[in-house]
Amino acid sequence: MILEFTKMNGAGNDFVMVDNRDGNLCLTKEQISGLCDRHRGIGADGLLAVEGTQELLRMRYYNADGGEAEMCGNGARCFARFASDLIGLDRGVLSFSTQAGIISAELLDEDRVQIRMSTPHSVQIAHSLQLLGQDREVHSLNTGVPHAVVFVDHLESVSVFEEGRALRLHQRFAPAGTNANFVQILAEGSLAIRTYERGVEDETLACGTGVVASALIHHLLTNAPSPVRVHVRGGDDLEVGFNLGNGHFTEVTLTGPADFVFDGSITL
Secondary structure, eight states: OEEEEEEEEETTEEEEEEEOTTSOOOOOHHHHHHHHOTTTSSOOSEEEEEEEETTEEEEEEEETTSOEESOOHHHHHHHHHHHHHHHTOOSEEEEEEETTEEEEEEEOSSSEEEEEOOOOEEEEEEEEEEETTEEEEEEEEESSSEEEEEEOSOGGGOOHHHHHHHHHTOGGGTTTOOEEEEEEEEETTEEEEEEEETTTTEEESOOHHHHHHHHHHHHHHHOOOSOEEEEOTTSOEEEEEEEEETTEEEEEEEEEEOEEEEEEEEEO
16 A cells, blocks of 8 residues: 655644545555654654545654654644645645644644643643652643643753653653653743653653643743743753633643655555
């Protein structure tokens, strides 16, 4: 079988994009993992499939290990641009469903997309956890997928793989686990972040839902105003907008790039 695909990236978070609106494509977990393999496949942090109809498209997201996840912020921006091309939408707003709820996306210019996130939930502030023999203050929030956030003084000195894996597998977040974010405050409303992603099982160059979780927790701790700018490992700056009323976040948006890399075909 020959699979036609498009490679995209959102702030360095890269994806294999496929059109499955006809429903004929049924990839196994092993096939998805193989496509995302950086040595024997195309190479990506995950695979995104466009399903559904033009009236309501559906985003299916699979991590590099082949497991399906509820949501991916950078992937949703790439999905919006890819799906818009498929249906012939040059500018404007596109809505689509995910396992985390309905997402709307606005194509702002040639490569920037703003997505309106589903409502964040399950916020927990300042719980103490043991990580590799040290007490760490950890915050957590679900922004479509679960995220843990640790603020640090020196981001470059963090062993993201070791500490992130310990946090991702911590019993507090069992059995599903969590994504792990390490965040340095550069100034009020300005952050730098490194993320260990569940399902990729390594540090990635960007994680959109992690950026949103970190920005919202930064606001809760410091009252930093919207929008919050977050510098990711891939070198881009993402922007998180939000409102907070009656203890609940609303109108949460994530703005950043969504770039086409190349089109191709591969034999499965």
